[in-house]
Amino acid sequence: MTIAPRRTRREEIIEIAARVFAKTGFRATSLAEVAAEVGVSQPGLLHHFKTKDALILAVLQQRDAEDEEWMAGALDPDDVTLETWVRVIAERNLGQPGLVRLFTLTAAESLDADHPAHEYFSQRHLHSRAALTAIVRRDQEAGRVHTDLDPEVVAIEVLAMMNGLQLFWLSAGDVDLVGLLMAHVRRYRTGAA
Amino acid sequence: MTIAPRRTRREEIIEIAARVFAKTGFRATSLAEVAAEVGVSQPGLLHHFKTKDALILAVLQQRDAEDEEWMAGALDPDDVTLETWVRVIAERNLGQPGLVRLFTLTAAESLDADHPAHEYFSQRHLHSRAALTAIVRRDQEAGRVHTDLDPEVVAIEVLAMMNGLQLFWLSAGDVDLVGLLMAHVRRYRTGAA
DNA sequence: GTCTATAGACAGATAGAC
DNA sequence: GTCTATCTGTCTATAGAC
Numbered sequence: 001m002t003i004a005p006r007r008t009r010r011e012e013i014i015e016i017a018a019r020v021f022a023k024t025g026f027r028a029t030s031l032a033e034v035a036a037e038v039g040v041s042q043p044g045l046l047h048h049f050k051t052k053d054a055l056i057l058a059v060l061q062q063r064d065a066e067d068e069e070w071m072a073g074a075l076d077p078d079d080v081t082l083e084t085w086v087r088v089i090a091e092r093n094l095g096q097p098g099l100v101r102l103f104t105l106t107a108a109e110s111l112d113a114d115h116p117a118h119e120y121f122s123q124r125h126l127h128s129r130a131a132l133t134a135i136v137r138r139d140q141e142a143g144r145v146h147t148d149l150d151p152e153v154v155a156i157e158v159l160a161m162m163n164g165l166q167l168f169w170l171s172a173g174d175v176d177l178v179g180l181l182m183a184h185v186r187r188y189r190t191g192a193a
Numbered sequence: 194m195t196i197a198p199r200r201t202r203r204e205e206i207i208e209i210a211a212r213v214f215a216k217t218g219f220r221a222t223s224l225a226e227v228a229a230e231v232g233v234s235q236p237g238l239l240h241h242f243k244t245k246d247a248l249i250l251a252v253l254q255q256r257d258a259e260d261e262e263w264m265a266g267a268l269d270p271d272d273v274t275l276e277t278w279v280r281v282i283a284e285r286n287l288g289q290p291g292l293v294r295l296f297t298l299t300a301a302e303s304l305d306a307d308h309p310a311h312e313y314f315s316q317r318h319l320h321s322r323a324a325l326t327a328i329v330r331r332d333q334e335a336g337r338v339h340t341d342l343d344p345e346v347v348a349i350e351v352l353a354m355m356n357g358l359q360l361f362w363l364s365a366g367d368v369d370l371v372g373l374l375m376a377h378v379r380r381y382r383t384g385a386a
Numbered sequence: 387g388t389c390t391a392t393a394g395a396c397a398g399a400t401a402g403a404c
Numbered sequence: 405g406t407c408t409a410t411c412t413g414t415c416t417a418t419a420g421a422c
Contacts, residue, residue, distance in 0.1 A: 160373075167300065223398085237407070239400090
């Protein structure tokens with residue numbers, strides 16, 4: 001007899017906190033707001049996360065873990081190309097503006113060295129760049145991407161474009177996130193104009 | 194006999210507030226922090242700006258006014274090209290990481306409709322896109338940029354790339370902001386690979 | 387595991403003296 | 405134009421009952 005996969009209160013808090021932090025960021029959001037959304041008292045919330053800092057870190061790590069799990073299901077690691085990688089992420093983000101906003105806002109906030117997620121985002125940026133560089137390099141070896149391009153440059157360009165377009169997309173609503181990204185990425189293709 | 198251009202207290206406050214808001218953003222920064230840096234009491238600061246909201250708006254508008262004035266001196270409006278426009282802005286930003294951070298952080302914060310600068314940044318984004326689109330269109334007419342590209346798409350791509358690269362540049366320090374931007378923009382050139 | 391109560395610090399804004 | 409004093413509200417975190 002299997003036990004039904006019941007969502008723990010901790011998981012529930014993380015999910016709701018992600019939504020609330022996405023609106024006003026970490027620093028300007030009070031634990032009381034999160035607690036009210038969850039339906040517990042504010043000290044009740046602190047029973048599950050000792051400090052506010054611990055909560056935002058748990059939120060970010062949980063989201064990364066879910067993304068990683070989802071990516072593993074959506075893409076065969078041996079078969080990832082720059083174009084498939086970008087498409088899969090962009091299409092997923094399209095349906096989750098709240099999460100995009102959480103990361104856009106928290107990444108900017110965390111530029112401050114005193115921010116609890118400062119180190120987290122520094123590492124995240126470096127890790128993203130390295131991971132995408134590896135994908136680009138393999139595309140070049142397979143003849144899919146121009147070999148006279150520096151793979152590290154392509155990687156940072158693509159990531160910058162994703163972040164930058166997301167800000168406009170969140171701001172305006174007339175932005176074709178997936179279309180613009182794919183059009184951009186196609187220009188790295190061998191044989192592109 | 195000319196009167197020496199004396200900096201008013203109001204201007205001094207705006208300049209210092211820009212620096213303080215750049216570190217922790219608008220919402221998480223207290224008026225007391227700004228006042229302490231200026232060297233006045235917190236009510237003394239509110240004598241010059243009735244509310245905190247009024248202060249951030251004054252800061253942003255002042256910075257825009259200074260940028261516009263500086264641009265007018267650096268570029269002949271009849272002679273601006275995509276490449277010169279991007280180079281001039283990127284090289285200026287290189288020497289003002291604090292201001293770049295102020296706009297990066299405040300733009301993200303202001304995605305919230307309740308933020309005092311929400312409308313300001315919405316308009317700013319639209320205005321930037323329109324202005325750069327016009328420059329690209331003129332480049333196309335002069336044969337400097339591929340005519341099979343949509344000028345609105347080029348404009349939003351370039352702005353997204355600028356914003357995105359600035360975030361990495363602020364985060365990591367190993368990012369060649371000007372070099373990466375110019376390399377990107379050159380790909381729109383007629384005759385580019 | 388969740389609550390009430392509260393400590394202790396800090397917020398933005400106002401009143402009124404000088 | 406700048407100050408001190410203060411109002412009123414909010415914040416994170418803790419203590420301790422149930």
